[in-house]
Amino acid sequence: MSNRSLMILIAGPYRSGTDDDPELMAQNLRALESVTLPLFRAGHIPLIGEWIALPLLREAGSVRPGDAIYDEILYPIANRLLSRCDAVLRLPGASKGADEDVRLARDRGLRVFENLAEVPGCA
Template sequence: MSNSQMILVAGPYRSGTGDDPVKLAANVRAMNETALTLFRAGHLAVTGEALALPLLETAGSTRPGDPLYDEIFHPIAEQLLSRCDAVLRIGGPSEGADRMVAQARAEGKRIYLSLSEIPAAV
């Protein structure tokens, strides 16, 4: 029997970036690299950004924090997390990532603070 988990990778997206596109992209890359490590360990790793960013572009969002961003970005992550088994919190300060941890705790999901805490799926 597999112990594969669906894990939301939650880390900083906007925090500390001044909304600089290069810094935003670096934060997304850090979450994607973590997700790849989890995938290679047999888990289904997801990020809210992977779903929200294409929708924001399609909706016509022009910048982080605009009304479309507020409508889509965090609500997508919150819905996604509700369908996950766990959350992995990575990176530095982030109000949004901390909200994901609080939601996971409220929903009784596993909370990981390090890749080393997560067993490989069998």
Template sequence: MTDKPMFILIAGPYRSGTGGDPQAMEANLARLEAAAWPVFAAGHLPVIGEWIALPVLRSAGAGPTDPLADQVLYPTAERLLARCDAVLRLPGASTGADQDVATARRRGLPVYHDVAEIPPLARREAV
């Protein structure tokens, strides 16, 4: 158990393996988001880089397959990891998620591979 809520980056495939297919990317985002509730229910705050990066891209008139995406998606995760306490790495090939794990390890942050590994908050807030 932990006595402080953690800010946990959920990392996994988003664009990887999709060939730029918007429906496949949406399905990948849905898999990332499916992990958000269990992280929150354990007393922590989940975050997914695309929740921040996609609106940034849209505001620049771009999308996830635009050349600008590499200048937004990866740096967003890097900036988030400066604030995060841990990473939850979901299964699947993903260069970006692998970079997130490497960054987390360099910074001494725990990397979990299953929600069950995440220590629950000792004093849970009402949900």
């Protein structure tokens, strides 16, 4: 494995299993963020699509998860990020969006890690 720095999209549940409860969604985001520091310390660049999507949603006037603006922005941002990423780290938990990120990554020939220990420098 190469020791070069990888830009890694972290994929896992955000909205899934929350019934759109903002606190549960925030907990899911914190779970996604929990692996960012180890990735950074291993020399990689961690990315989470919601970091970019959430400010865009506010600016565009989204009023609730699943509205037209949400659908216009949230999932497409991950697709755009994948065109710039080297890999995906898929965290546990049911998530259609994260599963789609993994599918797109594999279609594009990107590496997909199933747990943090698989990522170079994070074992």
